[in-house]
Every structure is written in structure tokens, then in C-alpha cells.
Amino acid sequence: MLGALVALASCIGVGTNTPEKHPDLKWTNGGSSVSGSIVVDSNWRWTHIKGETKNCYDGNLWSDKYCPDAATCGKNCVLEGADYSGTYGVTTSGDAATLKFVTHGQYSTNVGSRLYLLKDEKTYQMFNLVGKEFTFTVDVSNLPCGLNGALYFVQMDSDGGMAKYPDNQAGAKYGTGYCDAQCPTDLKFINGIPNSDGWKPQKNDKNSGNGKYGSCCSEMDIWEANSMATAYTPHVCDKLEQTRCSGSACGQNGGGDRFSSSCDPDGCDFNSWRMGNKTFWGPGLIVDTKKPVQVVTQFVGSGGSVTEIKRKYVQGGKVIDNSMTNIAAMSKQYNSVSDEFCQAQKKAFGDNDSFTKHGGFRQLGATLSKGHVLVLSLWDDHDVNMLWLDSVYPTNSNKPGADRGPCKTSSGVPSDVESQNADSTVKYSDIRFGAIDSTYSK
Template identity: 90%
Template sequence: MLLCLLGIASSLDAGTNTAENHPQLSWKNGGSSVSGSVTVDANWRWTHIKGETKNCYDGNLWSDKYCPDAATCGQNCVIEGADYQGTYGVSASGNALTLTFVTHGQYSTNVGSRLYLLKDEKTYQIFNLIGKEFTFTVDVSNLPCGLNGALYFVQMDADGGTAKYSDNKAGAKYGTGYCDAQCPTDLKFINGIPNSDGWKPQKNDKNSGNGRYGSCCSEMDVWEANSLATAYTPHVCDKLEQVRCDGRACGQNGGGDRFSSSCDPDGCDFNSWRLGNKTFWGPGLIVDTKQPVQVVTQWVGSGTSVTEIKRKYVQGGKVIDNSFTKLDSLTKQYNSVSDEFCVAQKKAFGDNDSFTKHGGFRQLGATLAKGHVLVLSLWDDHDVNMLWLDSVYPTNSNKPGADRGPCKTSSGVPADVESQAASSSVKYSDIRFGAIDSTYK
């Protein structure tokens, strides 16, 4: 009886104040059109007392009264349905999804968003990328330094965790179950339980904090970009599923060493600027970020094996192959990601090769074969101002690989971009999935 009561006490459920109407988003699987939709992550949702409008989470703090511990918090609180346009600046039309950076709603100001593609009202769309190609069109012309329009895949549970964790009653419909290779501890709910125990507000983010636990899983960053820089990056974890970590085992986010978790936080990135080509991506360059561009990513392999990740761009009626590396420290040129490239790149930059240590492409194939959920997001960086993507980082370094993009090291400060670039946006459209060399034009 006690166990049953504890299960009920800590369960994550949904409120009834706002109906959850998912924005519709169509996409193509092979030659067939698919009617899908998107849902916003549970972390962005209003969390309040059941049957009331009193906040359980306000600003970057859990209520001492309603959430003195996780079990009591779960008993008292629910997450609410979303007003996508009015609260989050999210709009969908046909095959296009637009995310606005800062939205001043009726009750709050929202910054950034993270959404997932749904198969149906209760299930995320699952993609097996091995031997396949994923293509989309993106417009980053309105994304300045310091912002990241990120489209990527993570090994989340298709139902958001409801089958695995009985405490999770909200599920994929309400955007639960997030995980990634950074083992984030800023999630308000993990495994259907509030992450309120040990919660500490972030000093430089009025909306976020960090709890005791984090949520780890493998991550395939197909696209991280603004108008000045871009990269694509696989990350792997030791476990082939979502796993909750505790404290220092979550790595840097949990107060431990950056490489102390069971995941590879750095990944193996292909960033054209960082790899020596400074004329490839940007306004007026070979891939002109003043115009929309079709992005094609191919995972070469079969079964549970991936050997290479290739990239192409299509713009102005032309297919543009990915740039080649231009570094004296690399004995050969590369324009794709593979185990060979990753080892060579890490050696050239003097970086910790945690990607290889956690299994490299062998582990990448194993996790991709399990199927991944598509994430579409827009965010700023309260840790290092996005300098790891678009500027020199570490800022005082002149070692190879530190120069990652053309943005100033003083750029990307969240307070600045949130006030000066509030109307920034990214538009994702025309998602296509199919056999290699079949989805682009």
C-alpha cells in the first residue's frame, strides 16, 4: 500500500487549464507525405498546483511550500497544455516550422524553445538513420552570433517514458523524456519525477536551475548553426538507452569533471571554419546564409553499422559538396565524419578523444539502430555564450581548433542577445527522409 501511495505521490500528470493542441507539421518519408505534429518540451511548460493556478515553479525556483521534496511536489503539481504561438513564438504552416527567439506572452516572457516531432498524439516519431538520408531546408538569415538553431536526434523513448516509468503520466504528448549526451541537470522532470531535490537556481539565468539528477543518452547533432557558423556532431554514450545520472556522475553539469559521465560531451564535430575553410559558410559565401539552404545528411552503413556521415547542401539549384579540411596538422583532407577523421581531428587539436573512448562509430551504429527522436530548437548559451560554435574558445587560446567562427569573443552574452536580438528566428521546412541520394533536388 505504501509503495502504491508513493507512486501516486510522485507521478507527473497534465493539467486541464489549457487544451494541448499540437501544431501540425507535414514531412516526407520516401515518396509519401506524412501528417505529423510537434510538441514543446515539458521543461518549458507551466507547472502549477492541480486544480489551481498557483505556480509550483516560478522564475528559476521550485516552491518551498508545494515542493519541499520530489514526492510531495509530484503529488501537488501538474504541467499544462501550451499556447504555442502566444507563449512560445512557435508557428507551423504546412511543412514549415518557425521558432521565434523571445516571445512576450500575456503572463510571461519566453526565451527559446525545444520541440519534438510526433507520430501521433502520444508517440514521438522514431527515425533509424543507418543507410538513410535526412534532408531539410533551413533559413538562418535572422540568427546572429550567440544563437543556435539546432536540429538533432536523441535516443529518447518513443512514448516519452510512460511505459518504462510508471510515475510518468504525461508522456510524449506533453514533451517528456528528454535526454542528451551532456546529461543535462536543468530538467524539471526526469523519469516522471520532479527534479526539485537539491535544486539550485542558475546565477545568470532567471528561468533555469540545476537539480541533483541529469538525463543521459546518445545524441546526433545534425545541425547546430547561426548565420555565421555551423557544425554537425555525433555524440555517444555507454548505455543504449536513456539513463538518469546522479550528481558528479552527470559530468560537468552535475558538478563533476567534464568527462566523468558515461557519455561523450564533446562529440566529433565538423565545423568548416574550425577545420580551416573560412569562405564556405556565411553571408554571401559559398553557402550563402542570407538565403534558405537545403541541408542533406547521409549515414553510410547497414544493419547496426555506420562507417561515415556525409553532408551536402543545395542552394540556387546547385548541389554543393561539404567543404574539405584545410589544416597543415592533418596529413590528409576530409569532408565527412568517420572514425579516421575523428581520431585525426582530435590529435590535430590536442582535444580529449572521448568520442573514441566511448566507442566511436561502433557505438554510434548501435545507438542509431535503436531509433532516435527528432528535436527542433532555438537557444542561447548561459554557460559560454555559444563561443564554442561561432568564435574563439577558449577565448585566451591560440592553439589549433580554438578558432571556431568569425564572431567576437565578447558576443553571445544572453542578456545582450535576449534584449538586442529578441525578434531573431529560425525556420525549418520540407523535412525529407529516405534512401541515400533520393531526397534532395
């Protein structure tokens, strides 16, 4: 009993200053309308002293006074409820969610957001994508170079980790439990306790830092895009659950080699521009980013097995198949993602095939069948300015695969986009989930 009391004393609790009211968001499952809602990630939330308004975390630093160590920090500090529109620039209407890039609130300036689809007040909606189709409509017309409107799935726990980690008293209701294939160490809370030990502020981001631990899990990037470039990318991890890492086991984020973690950081991406078609995605092109577009992603397979990920777009009443590859070093053309495509792409570009190393589609099927949480986000990139998505990266490279989009290599600097494109938005709407070829008009 004493152990339980100690754990409870060091847990991260919740505040009472702002009621947590999740914005409603309707979506469609198998043709039936579902009344869901969304919740903002705990990393964005105000963290303060229990019963007071003094900050536990301010700027990119934990308080030395209130957070000398993680246990004391958890005892002292609470997560606060969210003002979604006023603080985070997030609004919903019916089946649509709009995310604003920079929001100047009463007490702070917020940049970007990360949100999750909820089944109920305390539980994330879980999706098993195997043999299914996931469809949504997106408007990226107001997303310039350097921004990323990302919609993706990660293998988070459905309750945000409350059952697995007794120290977590906030759970899914307050957006806890995040993980992805980059094993991020910038998370303020991992496994229910503050990640304050060893915390170091990031030199190039006044709002972020990195702690001793990271949080790893498999990730399916359905959508990473702005008006100039887009990609969809599966990433897999060796373990089929959220796992805390430290040091080089977190890969590059933990100070190790990029490929030293138990996850595949690069993934196997299909970016039409990078794969040789520069007239497919963009303003006025085949898929015209000046207008909303319906995005259809099909996970071909059954049971715990996925063999192929297909992509279609619907715009102006027309179904547009994904572009074909046009890479000289690839002897065959592809317009979908599979083990065969991934291995051919990695070989042609001379890239590290960590996707195959960590199990490829065999592992992808295994993780997807466990159920994943849907993430809606908008962000800028303080590491490499989003050049990996929409420009030439590495910037001094002329090897195949380095040319990823039409944006200048000088674009995407966070201080520039945050000041010049503060009013940028992405709008996600009409989320649909069901049998393959059932969620869009053919």
C-alpha cells in the first residue's frame, strides 16, 4: 500500500483553472455518423503549481524550484484544461477541424498544435487499418513552404497510458501518452511523470527542450503536406507498444546515431516530386492545392497482414490515381507503397533501408492490427526547416532522391514562417473509415 501512495504522490495531476471541454468532431465509420471529439496534446498545455498559477514550465525550461527532479515535479505540478480557440487556434464545426499556425492568446503565443481523435471523454478512438480504407478531405491552400499539415496514426495506448502507468492521472482526457518512430525526447511527460530530469533547452526553439527520455512507437504517416509537396510514409518499430527509451536507444534525438534506436526513423515515403513527377501536386497542377482535395488511403491485406498501401485523390468529381514513379535507377514503375517498392527506392537512392531492417510490411501489419490513434497536427521544423519534405535535402546533394520539392533551400526557417505566415491554416474534414472502395465516390 505504501508503494501505491508514493506513486500517487509523484504523479502528474490535473488543474481546475480551465474546464477541459473537448471540441466536437463528427466522422463516419462504415457509413454511419459518429459523434467524436478532439483533445490537444499534453505538451502544449499550461503546467503549473497545484492550486496556484505559478509556472512549473516556462518558455523552454522547467522550474528549478518546483522541479528539481521528476518525482518532486510530479508532486508539485498539474496539467491544465485547454482554451482551444483562444490559446491554440483550434476550432471545429460539424465534421471539420481548422488548425491555425500562430495564435496570440491572452497570456502566451502558441505555435502549431497536435490533437487526437477521442472515442469518449477518457479514451482515444482506435483504428485497425488492416484491410480498410481511410479517407479525409484537406485544404492546404494556406500552407506555404516550411509548414507541415500532418494527419497520421501512432500506436499510443487508448487511455493515454493510465492503466499501464499508475503515475499517469491525466490520461487521454488531457492528451497524454504520445509516441512516434522518431522516439521524441522533447515530450514534457512520458509514462505519467515529467521528463524534467536532464532537461536541456533547445538552442533554436524558445518553446522546446529535450529530456533524458524519449517515447517510441510505430507510426503511419497518412499525410504530411503543404501546398507545394506531400508524402505518405510508414515507419515501424521492433516493439508492438509504446516504449520509453534513453540515450542512444532514442536514436538521433537521444544523442546517438540516427539509426541506433529500435524504430525506423526514415520510413518508406512516397513523395510524387521526389519519385520523379513534378507536375502532379501543387497549385494549378493535376491535384490542385488551391482547392480542397479528398485523400483516399487503402491498406490492402487481411488479419494481421498488410501487403500494399494504395493512394487515390478525388477532386472536381474526378478520381485521380497516385502518380507513377519515374526514376532511372528503378527498373520498374510503382504508384503504391509495398516491400518491393521500398527496397527498390532505398537501393536507387542509396538510402539506409531501416524500414526493411525493422520488419517492413510484416511488422507494419502487426502494429496496425493492434490499433492506432489518429493525430491531427500543424507544425514547423526547427531541425532542418522542413526541407526533407518540400526542397532539396541534404541541401548540398545532387544524388537521386535529394530533390523532394520545389521550395528554396533557404525556405522554412521557423522565425521566418512564424512571423510572415502566422495566419496559415490547415483544415481537415469529412473523415471516413470503412471497407476498401466504400468511402469515396468512384
